[in-house]
Amino acid sequence: MNRIGKSGLTLAGIAVVCTGIVALTYELTAERIEENRKAHAEALLAAALGDIGYDSSLTDSRRTLPAPHGLPGDDAADIYRAELNGRTVAVLFAVTAMDGYAGPIRLLIGVRADGRLSGVRVVSHDETPGLGDQIESRRTDWILQFDGKSLVDPAPTDWAIRADGGDFDQITGASVSSRAVLKAVRDTLLYFADNRDAVLGTGEALKTDDENRQ
C-alpha cells in the first residue's frame, strides 16, 4: 500500500479509537450529568423563592413563552408558579440578560404576588472568573441585595448601579455584569407589573408555546 493510504488509514483508526473513548465516557457519565443539572435547577428554583412557603411542584408549573415575549432575552423564557392552597404566591421568571460582559447571563428571578422580589439567582454565565462571577450567590452576597426590592422601593429612577447614580451596589471591576443583571431584574419587574393578572393566573391566561402554534 502506498504511503498516503497507510497514513490515512492510521489516522482513521486512531480517530475511531479516540471517538470510542469519548463515547464510552459519555455513556458512563450522561445519567449523572442529567441528574446534576436537574438537582441544580431545582435547588436554584427553590433558592430564588427565598422563604416563601408553597405546596405545589415548581417544575410541573413551567410554561414556556417563545420570543418575543417582552421579558429580557432573545430566546424563549420560562415562567414557574409557586402556589399555596391553590393561590399563586410567587412567580419565577427564567430570563436571559443579553448584555453580559462575556455573553448572555441566564437568571432566575422570583417575584412575590405583591410585586416584591423574593430572590434572584444566576443559572449560568460566562463572566470573568474572579470578577464577573461574583454575581453568583455562592461567591458573594451581591445578588442578595435584590431580595425584597420592588418597583416602588427603590423608586424607578434609582433602579441603577451606584456608578450610574442609582441605589444598587455594583461589583468592583465588573460593572458591566452588575448592570446587565440589574437591568434584567428591573425589566422583569416591569413585565410583571404590566401582566400581573395573567402571570398570577387570576386573569386571562398567558399564551404558551403550544397555544401560539394552534
Place this chain on the structure above:
Amino acid sequence: MKTLKQQFAEGLWTDNPGLVQLLGLCPLLAVTTSFANGLGLGLATLFVLTASNALVSATRSLLSAEIRVPVYVIIIASLVTSVELMFEAWFPAMDRSLGIFIPLIVTNCAIVARAEVFASKNPVGLSILDGFAMGSGFALLLTGIGAVRELVGHGTLFADLGMLAGLDGSPGLELFDGGFLLALLPPGAFFCLALAVAAKNALDLRSRRAHGLRRANPEPR
C-alpha cells in the same frame, strides 16, 4: 536514560512547564484566582498530560511525520472532552466554577509540546512518568499562584475546596477582611507569575554560586 528522580526534578523545577518553558500561560493566568480553582485545573491538566503522553507514546511507531500533529490533536481533544464530561458528572460545582477553562485545556501548548518533544520518542512507561512529572510541576504552580492570589486578593485560603469533593462550596479559612483586589485582576496574575519566575531564578543562581559555578548556563542542552 534518565532516572525517576531526574524526571521529577525536571518537571517540578529545572524544566517546569509554567516557570521555565512558560507554556500554558492562558489557563495559568486566567483561573488561578483561588487555591481550589488552581488545584482543580491543575489536576485536570495533569490527567490529560499523563494520558496523552501514554497514548502518543503507545502509537508512536505507527505515526509518520505527516500525520503526527493531527493525531496529537485528536488524542488531546478526545481526552479533554472526556475529562470535561467527568468533571460535569462528579464535580459539578468545580465544573461550573472553571467553566470554559476545562475545554480550553486542549489549547495548553505544554501538552502538545510534551507529546512532540518526549512521548513521540520514548517508551510508554517513561512517557507516562514524564507526563506525570510535568503535569505535577504545572499543577503545583497553578495551585501556588492560586493560593497567593486568593490570600492577597480575598484574605481567604482554601475557599470552595469542597468542590473537589463534589460539594457545593465551603467557606475555607478566612484570614482577614477585604484584600488587595489587584491580585485577583489579570495584572495580578502576571505579577505573581513574574515573582515566581524571579524567585526561581534567584534560587538557582544562589545554588550555582554555592557550587562554585560561574557560568550562567552550566549544562548546555
